[in-house]
Amino acid sequence: MNAQRVRVKSSAGDYSVYVGEKILPQGLQSHLPAKVPVAMLVDEGIAALPLTLAIFAWLEKRASRVVRVRIPAGERSKSVEEYGRVVRQLAGAGLTRDGWIVAVGGGVTGDLAGFVAATYLRGLPVIQIPTTVVSMVDSSVGGKTGIDLPEGKNLVGAFHPPKAVLADLRWLDSLPLAEKRAGMAEVLKYGAIADSKLFGSLAKGPPRSMKKVVKRCVEIKAKLAGEDERDLKGKRALLNFGHTVAHGLEGIVGYEGLRHGEAVAIGMVVAAHLSVKARRFKKKAAEKLKAAIRAHGLPVTHPELRWDRLSPVMARDKKATTQGIRWVLLKKIGKADLVTGVTEKKIQLALEEVREGKLPKG
Ligand SMILES: NC(=O)c1ccc[n+]([C@@H]2O[C@H](COP(=O)([O-])OP(=O)(O)OC[C@H]3O[C@@H](n4cnc5c(N)ncnc54)[C@H](O)[C@@H]3O)[C@@H](O)[C@H]2O)c1
Incomplete structure (x- = not known):
């Protein structure tokens, strides 16, 4: 074989x-x-x-x-x-x-x-x-x-x-182009949270061969899931980068309204803006992430990025704890952390920036 x-x-x-x-x-x-x-x-x-x-x-x-x-x-x-x-x-x-x-x-x-x-x-x-x-x-x-x-x-x-x-x-x-693209959102996620080299190789668009890319993503997932099988230690949770807003959006537009990967792409842009607001992540790096998402034909904004619409759905997300939403924020491309206590104001501003296609402000 x-x-x-x-x-x-x-x-x-x-x-x-x-x-x-x-x-x-x-x-x-x-x-x-x-x-x-x-x-x-x-x-x-x-x-x-x-x-x-x-x-x-x-x-x-x-x-x-x-x-x-x-x-x-x-x-x-x-x-x-x-x-x-x-x-x-x-x-x-x-x-x-x-x-x-x-x-x-x-x-x-x-x-x-x-x-x-x-x-x-x-x-x-x-x-x-x-x-x-x-x-x-x-x-x-x-x-x-x-x-x-x-x-x-x-x-x-x-x-x-x-x-x-x-x-x-x-x-x-046989996979339709839109589904391939949606899958690349999860691939970019792996690069963003754990492998700057993988991210760099995909920054300009899809790879020529998927074999190495799929294997590398599986290695990252295997490591994080192997170290934290039950998702209790905050390691596996890093895989949820972009997913808090993604699940919120999917909840609002109906599960059929957006592909999961498309929702993740938008969610990653919001999380990158939030990372800038939390003074952890450089504006230029956030722009780089957005450009890579675009290069894969994925969406980087959505009209439903509104706190009043998203917050009730996000609060029900299974990743939310009694301390509130745990955000996966970036330190740099290839390095992410789990962060709680992000203020509502910052989330609102990040959502607004992304909805209106603005640059991230610190
Ligand atoms: N369990 C986990 O850890 C985990 C992680 C990520 C995502 N998910 C879940 O995965 C789901 C999304 O999965 P998905 O993106 O694979 O979507 P999907 O399973 O809905 O498949 C997408 C579409 O592609 C079609 N399709 C599948 N294989 C095909 C092929 N080879 N050729 C042509 N068409 C094909 C399907 O019929 C479907 O229309 C979501 O429910 C998400 O929550 C789970």
């Missing part, structure tokens, strides 16, 4: 993430036991792709039986209703305790399938097959699974690390 491998530490058992081309379906061989029942949860939008069909055909030969469950494309599938439909389908099909879940899709399918795997029959093993940039570099790694509520994003979930992650870059050939 021509793949790069990254190990992820987990209390539930360490696992590997493979990144490469042509690693599916045969890459499943070393991770999925023979003759077990398998539920393949697949994003409906990619159900007919040749690679999906090849995985299904391979599973049909390897497994004792395969239950195929199609997940409608889009964030709306990360819902209590869809979760109920899927677990009932598995129960109806008689999937037993020796069963395995194979998740094929982007972050939506991966998060939902992971949560199904965490809870159905009190937990079945799951293999993640991410098919988008976001899911390859982020959501399939680290064991966070979950669904949304009308009250907020990812409010119900479980830590349920996969047995393996197989990221075959051929999926990206």
